[in-house]
Amino acid sequence: MQYSFTKPRKKYLVSSEVRLVLIFFSMTLFVLFSTYFILLYKTYSFESTTLSYQHNIQDINQSLYDLNQEIMFISIEKEKAEEVVTKNTILHESIKNLFDLVPNRIVLSRAEMEKNSLILYGITPNKEVCQFMLHAPLRSIFHKTYSSFYPIENSSGKATSGWLNFVSKNYLNDNTPTAYDETLTTDNAQMTGDR
């Protein structure tokens, strides 16, 4: 038996309007949380990227330091090589000039070259040839020049005619002769009457 003309309608705990509002609220909360978590993730991602960049910079910095050290070392090697080559060339020229300086009439028997001195031993036909042809140009190069002459002796101890042995000691200013050298040259000069 029917007591009502209308059909019974279902009753919900939450009405459709409330449900709509709840869905809206849920969406709002979802957007809010997801934004927060995205920000959180991106911040973390930026931090880790920054950290990796920092590590890369450190590595590059170290490699730059090594490269610069290598460049510096090669530059030092280059400078040293230039210095050595220049010194060898100067030495070559100096020795060549020295032997070009010696006239044909004078025969050298020994030459001692130091950084600031030159000592020549040899024989000369006479003092004048040695004085004018060898010592004059040497005086223009060196600051102090000492020379001594003594006659060539044969096996019996007698002087041979004409030719003289000579020792020429030449010094630059920063290498003055020692007391021993001074005595030696003075003695020799007194002996031969030449200085």
Next chain:
Amino acid sequence: MKNLISKQLLYILLLSFVLLIFVLIFSFALLIPQGKEYRIQRLDMKQHYADLYKYRTWSDETSMELKELKSKNQRVINAFDKLFTPERFITQNQNYFETLKLSEIKDMNSSSEFTMYEVTATSKINSPTQFYNFLETINKSDWMIGVTFPIVFQRDKTSIHSSFKMRVYSSDKLRAQK
């Protein structure tokens, strides 16, 4: 009154209010600071990227510079790196001299940038031409060698005895000294 505000509506209003408060608190307490942090980190990352780019450019430029320097000074680098062997030196230079002897001077200061050798040589001829030739070729030799004083030439009947000191530079010694 009961008819004006239903129970459902009251719940909705209450929930809306709670949500509003929550949103406000969440935004000001977490979301906005996190947003600021995000912006700071992004700027920081960009700055670091710019720095990294700059360093990479420097590194590339320096590498190029080093490469160029190496290619220009290859002979010098090889000369410093090559191990000096007296036997090989004698073999290479024996045609300039009749006899050639090398002896290492051991009592040198260990911190010096070179090894010192005493060289004694005899030339067959009467003029020191061979010595000039030797000095000319020493600059083109496999090693970095500097001839130094004292240099002594002693004339014999048909030959010239020469003795001089020779500095052999090596990159190991140079590096150790720096």
